Amino acid sequence: xxxxxxxxxxxxxxxxxxxxxxxxxxxxxxxxxxxxxxxxxxxxxxxxxxxxxxxxxxxxxxxxxxxxxxxxxxxxxxxxxxxxxxxxxxxxxxxxxxxxxxxxxxxxxxxxxxxxxxxxxxxxxxxxxxxxxxxxxxxxxxxxxxxxxxxxxxxxxxxxxxxxxxxxxxxxxxxxxxxxxxxxxxxxxxxxxxxxxxxxxxxxxxxxxxxxxxxxxxxxxxxxxxxxxxxxxxxxxxxxxxxxxxxxxxxxxxxxxxxxxxxxxxxxxxxxxxxxxxxxxxxxxxxxxxxxxxxxxxxxxxxxxxxxxxxxxxxxxxxxxxxxxxxxxxxxxxxxxxxxxxxxxxxxxxxxxxxxxxxxxxxxxxxxxxxxxxxxxxxxxxxxxxxxxxxxxxxxxxxxxxxxxxxxxxxxxxxxxxxxxxxxxxxxxxxxxxxxxxxxxxxxxxxxxxxxxxxxxxxxxxxxxxxxxxxxxxxxxxxxxxxxxxxxxxxxxxxxxxxxxx
Numbered sequence: 001x002x003x004x005x006x007x008x009x010x011x012x013x014x015x016x017x018x019x020x021x022x023x024x025x026x027x028x029x030x031x032x033x034x035x036x037x038x039x040x041x042x043x044x045x046x047x048x049x050x051x052x053x054x055x056x057x058x059x060x061x062x063x064x065x066x067x068x069x070x071x072x073x074x075x076x077x078x079x080x081x082x083x084x085x086x087x088x089x090x091x092x093x094x095x096x097x098x099x100x101x102x103x104x105x106x107x108x109x110x111x112x113x114x115x116x117x118x119x120x121x122x123x124x125x126x127x128x129x130x131x132x133x134x135x136x137x138x139x140x141x142x143x144x145x146x147x148x149x150x151x152x153x154x155x156x157x158x159x160x161x162x163x164x165x166x167x168x169x170x171x172x173x174x175x176x177x178x179x180x181x182x183x184x185x186x187x188x189x190x191x192x193x194x195x196x197x198x199x200x201x202x203x204x205x206x207x208x209x210x211x212x213x214x215x216x217x218x219x220x221x222x223x224x225x226x227x228x229x230x231x232x233x234x235x236x237x238x239x240x241x242x243x244x245x246x247x248x249x250x251x252x253x254x255x256x257x258x259x260x261x262x263x264x265x266x267x268x269x270x271x272x273x274x275x276x277x278x279x280x281x282x283x284x285x286x287x288x289x290x291x292x293x294x295x296x297x298x299x300x301x302x303x304x305x306x307x308x309x310x311x312x313x314x315x316x317x318x319x320x321x322x323x324x325x326x327x328x329x330x331x332x333x334x335x336x337x338x339x340x341x342x343x344x345x346x347x348x349x350x351x352x353x354x355x356x357x358x359x360x361x362x363x364x365x366x367x368x369x370x371x372x373x374x375x376x377x378x379x380x381x382x383x384x385x386x387x388x389x390x391x392x393x394x395x396x397x398x399x400x401x402x403x404x405x406x407x408x409x410x411x412x413x414x415x416x417x418x419x420x421x422x423x424x425x426x427x428x429x430x431x432x433x434x435x436x437x438x439x440x441x442x443x444x445x446x447x448x449x450x451x452x453x454x455x456x457x458x459x460x461x462x463x464x465x466x467x468x469x470x471x472x473x474x475x476x477x478x479x480x481x482x483x484x485x486x487x488x489x490x491x492x493x494x495x496x497x498x499x500x501x502x
Contacts, residue, residue, distance in 0.1 A: 011131060013124075014055035015039040016046040016072070017090075018064050026059065029117040030124060043067030050076055054085065057127055062091040062102065070105045077106035086127035090115065167195045199484060219254045220262075222287050222294055222365075229266035233274065241280045249288040253367050261341045262365075268338045269298040269361050276302030282356060293347075293364045302358035310351055314339045386410060386427040387494070390418040390445060391461070392437050396483075400431060403487045404494075415440030419448045427456055429498055434462040446478070457497045461485075 013035045017023040020041070027037050038055070040046045044066035050058070054076055060069035073087050087109070089102045094112035102110055109123055174191050177184040223246075230237070230244065237244060255262075273283045277300045286297040305313060314335050335349075342349040347365040354360035387404050389411045391397040401409040410427065412418035415436055422430065430449060434442030442460065449455055457477035463484075481493045 010034050010036045011056040011128065012053075013037045013057040013059065014046075014049060016041075016043070016058070016060035016064060016069055018042060018061065025117065026120075030059075030121060034128070041065075043069065043071065046072045047075065054079060056085055056131055057124065058085065058087045059124075060087075060089060062089060062093060062098070070102060070107075073102070073107055074105045086131055088123065088127065090120075164199070167198055171195055196484060197486065218259050219256050220259045222252060222255055222262075222296060223248045225259060225263050226266055226285055226287065226296070228263050229270055232267060233270055237270075237274055240274070240277075242274060242277055243280075243282045245282070245284045247284060247286045252287065252289060252294070255294050255365050255367050257345055257365060258341075262345070265338045265341045265363070266296075266298075268335070269363075272335070272361075273298055273300040273302070273359070276300055276358060278302070284356060289367065290364075292367060294367045296363040296365075297352070297360055299354050299356050299360040300358040301356040304354060304358045305351060313351065314349075386425065388412065388418055388422055388425075388427045388430045388456070390415060390430060390436060390442075391433040393433070396433070396461075399487075400490065403490060414438050415442075415445040415448070419445060419452075422449060422456060423452055426454055429494060430456050430458045431494070432458050432460055434460050434464065459494055459497050 011034060013030065015023060015026050015030075015037060017026060017039070018041050023039055023041065027039055030037060035057075038049070040049055043064035046060065046064065046069065047067045049055075050072045058072070058076065060072060062069045069089060073089070076085055076087060087107050088111060089107045089109070090111045090113055091098065091102075092113040094110075099110050108127065111120060111123065170191055171188075174184055174188040178188045226246065226248075270283070270285075277283060282301045284297070284299040286295075286299070288295050339349050342363055342365070345365055347363060350362050352360050352362045385408055387409050389397060389400050389404075389409050390413075391400065391411065392413045397411050397413070401411055410421060410425075412421065415438060418430070418432075421427075432442050432445055432449075436442045436445060440448070442462075446458060446460070449458060455477070458479075460478060460480045461483060462480065463482075477497065479493060479497050481490065485493075
């Protein structure tokens with residue numbers, strides 16, 4: 001029954017027909033509990049509707065006033081959002097050439113006018129079954145990925161906790177020594193700075209890892225991605241005294257990838273290798289370029305893959321790792337997930353002969369040449385420049401103000417006050433904490449800033465693991481800086497943001 005807990009949400013059906021009577025017949029004849037039906041009467045409204053809110057099912061006439069129905073069909077098929085849709089064309093022009101054009105532009109079904117409403121309902125039922133099946137498969141796939149990701153996070157949690165406990169122990173120990181004797185204070189400062197950088201590497205790796213479910217694609221360095229994965233796996237690797245050798249070619253170009261997904265791919269491959277090798281084992285990670293592809297190989301000196309298992313290792317739930325009882329251990333989904341990730345990036349994942357005698361997995365990815373970097377501009381060398389800092393944490397606010405110079409930084413704890421200042425003064429840029437407390441959070445402040453006559457460029461500061469970047473207006477001068485950040489990183493991010501506005 002509709003609205004019952006656990007029932008699927010209604011699918012959206014859009015009917016595009018310029019004949020008023022026929023449009024009413026279609027709406028009445030296709031009404032069902034599991035359909036939400038909308039309608040348009042011309043091609044311009046059709047194209048605007050599918051652009052703003054693409055339907056699950058579309059029934060359209062070919063000959064509509066304004067844009068033709070097939071223009072909307074072609075637009076729907078051009079969307080790269082991974083959503084399955086069913087498109088039916090109804091037309092009085094039912095010749096072979098018309099039908100072939102309709103199918104070539106993305107139509108799933110073609111019904112000639114005049115038609116039987118019963119036949120139309122039957123054909124819609126077929127489309128509904130197809131959509132429901134696709135949705136179930138997508139939900140199963142998401143559950144599989146979530147399950148594998150949680151298993152991986154479990155394997156990483158102990159290592160991350162171990163790293164942070166060591167970091168805090170060192171800082172706390174030297175702080176206590178410095179309290180007793182001033183001679184330890186300089187060393188405490190050095191330790192605090194070193195360990196803060198160490199924390200930043202770990203949290204940066206976690207930020208990227210946590211963002212793997214998003215569809216965001218960015219340019220990145222494969223060596224950096226590999227190092228981030230190794231950072232997360234440092235504890236299990238060091239505990240078993242495994243040697244990891246990084247063999248990276250020099251001057252490697254960037255790749256355009258989902259950084260989180262590729263990092264998680266590397267975590268899976270390195271976990272497999274770490275679990276396969278013996279105590280004091282050896283792993284080699286090779287990164288290089290072959291023609292127009294980037295190549296990563298993870299090679300180990302473990303027992304390798306048994307003969308006959310090579311064709312099954314990428315199958316869901318198949319595992320070659322055995323527990324103490326001789327039964328397969330692990331979810332058996334890591335390599336399946338890895339293969340899906342690589343193929344979604346138009347790459348390949350294969351098992352190739354090992355140089356070390358164990359198992360060697362090779363990943364290839366399309367490469368993208370790195371864009372020239374923007375030179376960092378020292379903020380302090382720009383007289384008259386004003387940066388508005390909106391931050392409710394007094395310590396962070398103080399650090400940022402001192403880093404930028406008190407002559408350049410105007411600091412506010414309240415969003416309304418900061419926006420009022422920006423409306424009057426028109427600053428060069430705004431540093432905005434997304435987790436701002438008070439009447440407005442950071443997102444509200446950003447929204448109000450975008451409404452100004454001359455919106456300033458904004459650098460969002462956040463301590464969240466990942467943020468919803470779809471809330472950042474397209475084409476806006478907005479970038480993100482994750483906490484904790486170093487002063488060099490702060491200045492580089494702000495300088496690049498300012499340089500991009502000229």
